[in-house]
Amino acid sequence: MPETVTFYLFAALAVGASALVIAQRNPMYSVLLLIASFGALSGLYILLDAPFVAVAQIIIYAGAIMVLFLFVVMLLNAPKEDAAEWDRAHPLRAPGVARWGTLLAGLLIVQLTSALMAVNEYNTPVGAQSDATTVNSVADMGRAIFTRHTFAFEATSILILVAMVGAVVLARREDNQ
Amino acid sequence: MEPYIRPVVIGAMIFIVFNLLIVASAILVLAERKIMGFMQQRYGPYLVGPHGMLQPIADILKLVFKEELRPKGADKWLFTLAPVLSIVTAFVAFATVPFGAETTLFGLLDEPIKLGISDVNVGVLVVFAVTSMGVYGIVLAGWASNSKYSLFGGLRASAQMISYELAYATSLAAVILLAGSLSLREVVDSQQGTWFGALPQWYLFLQPIGFIIYVIAGVAETNRAPFDFPEAEQELVAGYNTEYSSVRFALFPQAEYINMVTMSAVATDLYLGGWHFPGVPPEYGWIVFLAKVSVFLFVYIWMRWTVPRYRYDQLMKFGWKYLFPASVLNLIATAALVLYFNA
Numbered sequence: 098m099p100e101t102v103t104f105y106l107f108a109a110l111a112v113g114a115s116a117l118v119i120a121q122r123n124p125m126y127s128v129l130l131l132i133a134s135f136g137a138l139s140g141l142y143i144l145l146d147a148p149f150v151a152v153a154q155i156i157i158y159a160g161a162i163m164v165l166f167l168f169v170v171m172l173l174n175a176p177k178e179d180a181a182e183w184d185r186a187h188p189l190r191a192p193g194v195a196r197w198g199t200l201l202a203g204l205l206i207v208q209l210t211s212a213l214m215a216v217n218e219y220n221t222p223v224g225a226q227s228d229a230t231t232v233n234s235v236a237d238m239g240r241a242i243f244t245r246h247t248f249a250f251e252a253t254s255i256l257i258l259v260a261m262v263g264a265v266v267l268a269r270r271e272d273n274q
Numbered sequence: 275m276e277p278y279i280r281p282v283v284i285g286a287m288i289f290i291v292f293n294l295l296i297v298a299s300a301i302l303v304l305a306e307r308k309i310m311g312f313m314q315q316r317y318g319p320y321l322v323g324p325h326g327m328l329q330p331i332a333d334i335l336k337l338v339f340k341e342e343l344r345p346k347g348a349d350k351w352l353f354t355l356a357p358v359l360s361i362v363t364a365f366v367a368f369a370t371v372p373f374g375a376e377t378t379l380f381g382l383l384d385e386p387i388k389l390g391i392s393d394v395n396v397g398v399l400v401v402f403a404v405t406s407m408g409v410y411g412i413v414l415a416g417w418a419s420n421s422k423y424s425l426f427g428g429l430r431a432s433a434q435m436i437s438y439e440l441a442y443a444t445s446l447a448a449v450i451l452l453a454g455s456l457s458l459r460e461v462v463d464s465q466q467g468t469w470f471g472a473l474p475q476w477y478l479f480l481q482p483i484g485f486i487i488y489v490i491a492g493v494a495e496t497n498r499a500p501f502d503f504p505e506a507e508q509e510l511v512a513g514y515n516t517e518y519s520s521v522r523f524a525l526f527p528q529a530e531y532i533n534m535v536t537m538s539a540v541a542t543d544l545y546l547g548g549w550h551f552p553g554v555p556p557e558y559g560w561i562v563f564l565a566k567v568s569v570f571l572f573v574y575i576w577m578r579w580t581v582p583r584y585r586y587d588q589l590m591k592f593g594w595k596y597l598f599p600a601s602v603l604n605l606i607a608t609a610a611l612v613l614y615f616n617a
Binding site: 125129152156235 | 435456
């Protein structure tokens with residue numbers, strides 16, 4: 098029972114903080130709420146008996162990446178985002194590209210709803226999974242990542258590298274002009 | 275031990291550790307001023323109590339009765355949140371640091387207890403995760419004050435943390451490879467015994483480069499001189515805490531001192547054999563532990579009053595071009611040797 102209560106507590110915190118991230122106009126608050134949401138996710142991982150993933154989540158996302166985010170936000174010293182005039186009107190009356198964004202958001206809602214409906218069919222309570230399928234120890238996890246999931250692991254690394262190289266290229270082009 | 279006693283023991287342990295850390299930070303304030311005085315050939319605080327021993331209490335009383343100011347343009351919520359975040363992460367980081375073997379404290383207790391609040395199997399990582407969250411207190415303080423000196427302090431803190439955290443974590447990983455465990459207690463217990471009957475089996479002797487990297491990165495992580503850029507007085511007034519006063523201000527230095535204690539305790543656990551010392555029974559290990567941490571803290575203070583501050587660009591260059599590659603090479607070499615000797 099206490100597990101269910103803590104689950105809903107963390108889940109509500111994660112969803113609430115994530116929703117507020119996009120509702121905020123001050124980018125500084127958005128970053129902080131994102132950190133709160135990561136913290137709540139890490140709590141959910143602990144409930145799932147995955148302490149290593151929980152701690153890795155905090156170290157990598159909250160401790161390293163978000164510090165970088167905060168650094169950028171502070172360096173740009175971005176003022177409160179002032180919305181354009183069309184933003185306050187109905188989303189379908191937004192110009193050009195933004196209208197496609199509205200369409201995609203609609204699609205995302207449909208997709209998420211259908212995914213949530215599907216979950217209900219084989220709904221299992223938290224902590225009821227059999228021990229055989231959960232990866233507990235760090236050693237097991239390392240073995241799984243570097244043997245069975247090597248391809249996915251390396252592909253993700255290259256994806257991140259591509260993003261980094263792309264950012265550098267874009268920044269340099271700006272510089273030359 | 276009866277099962278219903280466990281929560282009581284843990285609660286008592288949390289209470290004791292919490293108060294020990296507060297007392298330690300008070301002692302460190304006095305020690306810092308006394309040692310600084312000694313190094314500058316003067317007495318240091320001498321008026322309050324015998325030999326100025328009660329100076330920390332006078333300091334705290336003075337700070338409590340000061341007016342709490344908040345600049346008009348400051349962010350109301352974050353300005354208050356920042357010092358709280360600093361102090362909370364400083365306290366929480368100690369939760370998984372063990373500081374002694376099973377002991378009855380000279381027969382004071384009926385049953386032996388393990389000294390340390392919690393012993394989770396990813397203890398090293400928990401300490402690292404919580405201390406890495408500590409930077410938010412400083413960064414937010416710098417931003418929320420809405421003053422240029424504070425902002426520069428906060429910016430420097432975030433850049434410095436990112437740069438030195440990598441080297442710090444990589445030097446930790448080498449010790450974890452040697453010990454084969456992420457639990458701090460198991461890391462300590464794998465350092466028992468001696469080589470050739472005299473040299474204690476501490477990881478300090480297997481990982482001399484890793485130890486040096488850990489100490490340098492640890493000093494940078496706790497924002498102590500010669501890496502105290504977030505509050506470089508000569509350039510930034512007082513850095514991130516320029517606009518703070520009263521208790522809100524007091525929480526920042528207190529968090530810094532507690533972080534120093536945590537950093538020293540983790541270094542003792544990882545590199546100096548924790549509570550193990552040749553010839554000392556584990557029953558009295560916590561005294562050994564205390565002695566080792568005290569030596570470490572003295573070196574911290576010693577460094578602050580003898581080594582001049584770096585230049586900011588030198589700090590970044592040193593972190594990325596020398597310290598981080600050195601720690602990666604150290605990790606690769608350690609991994610190769612562990613693989614070779616275990617196979």
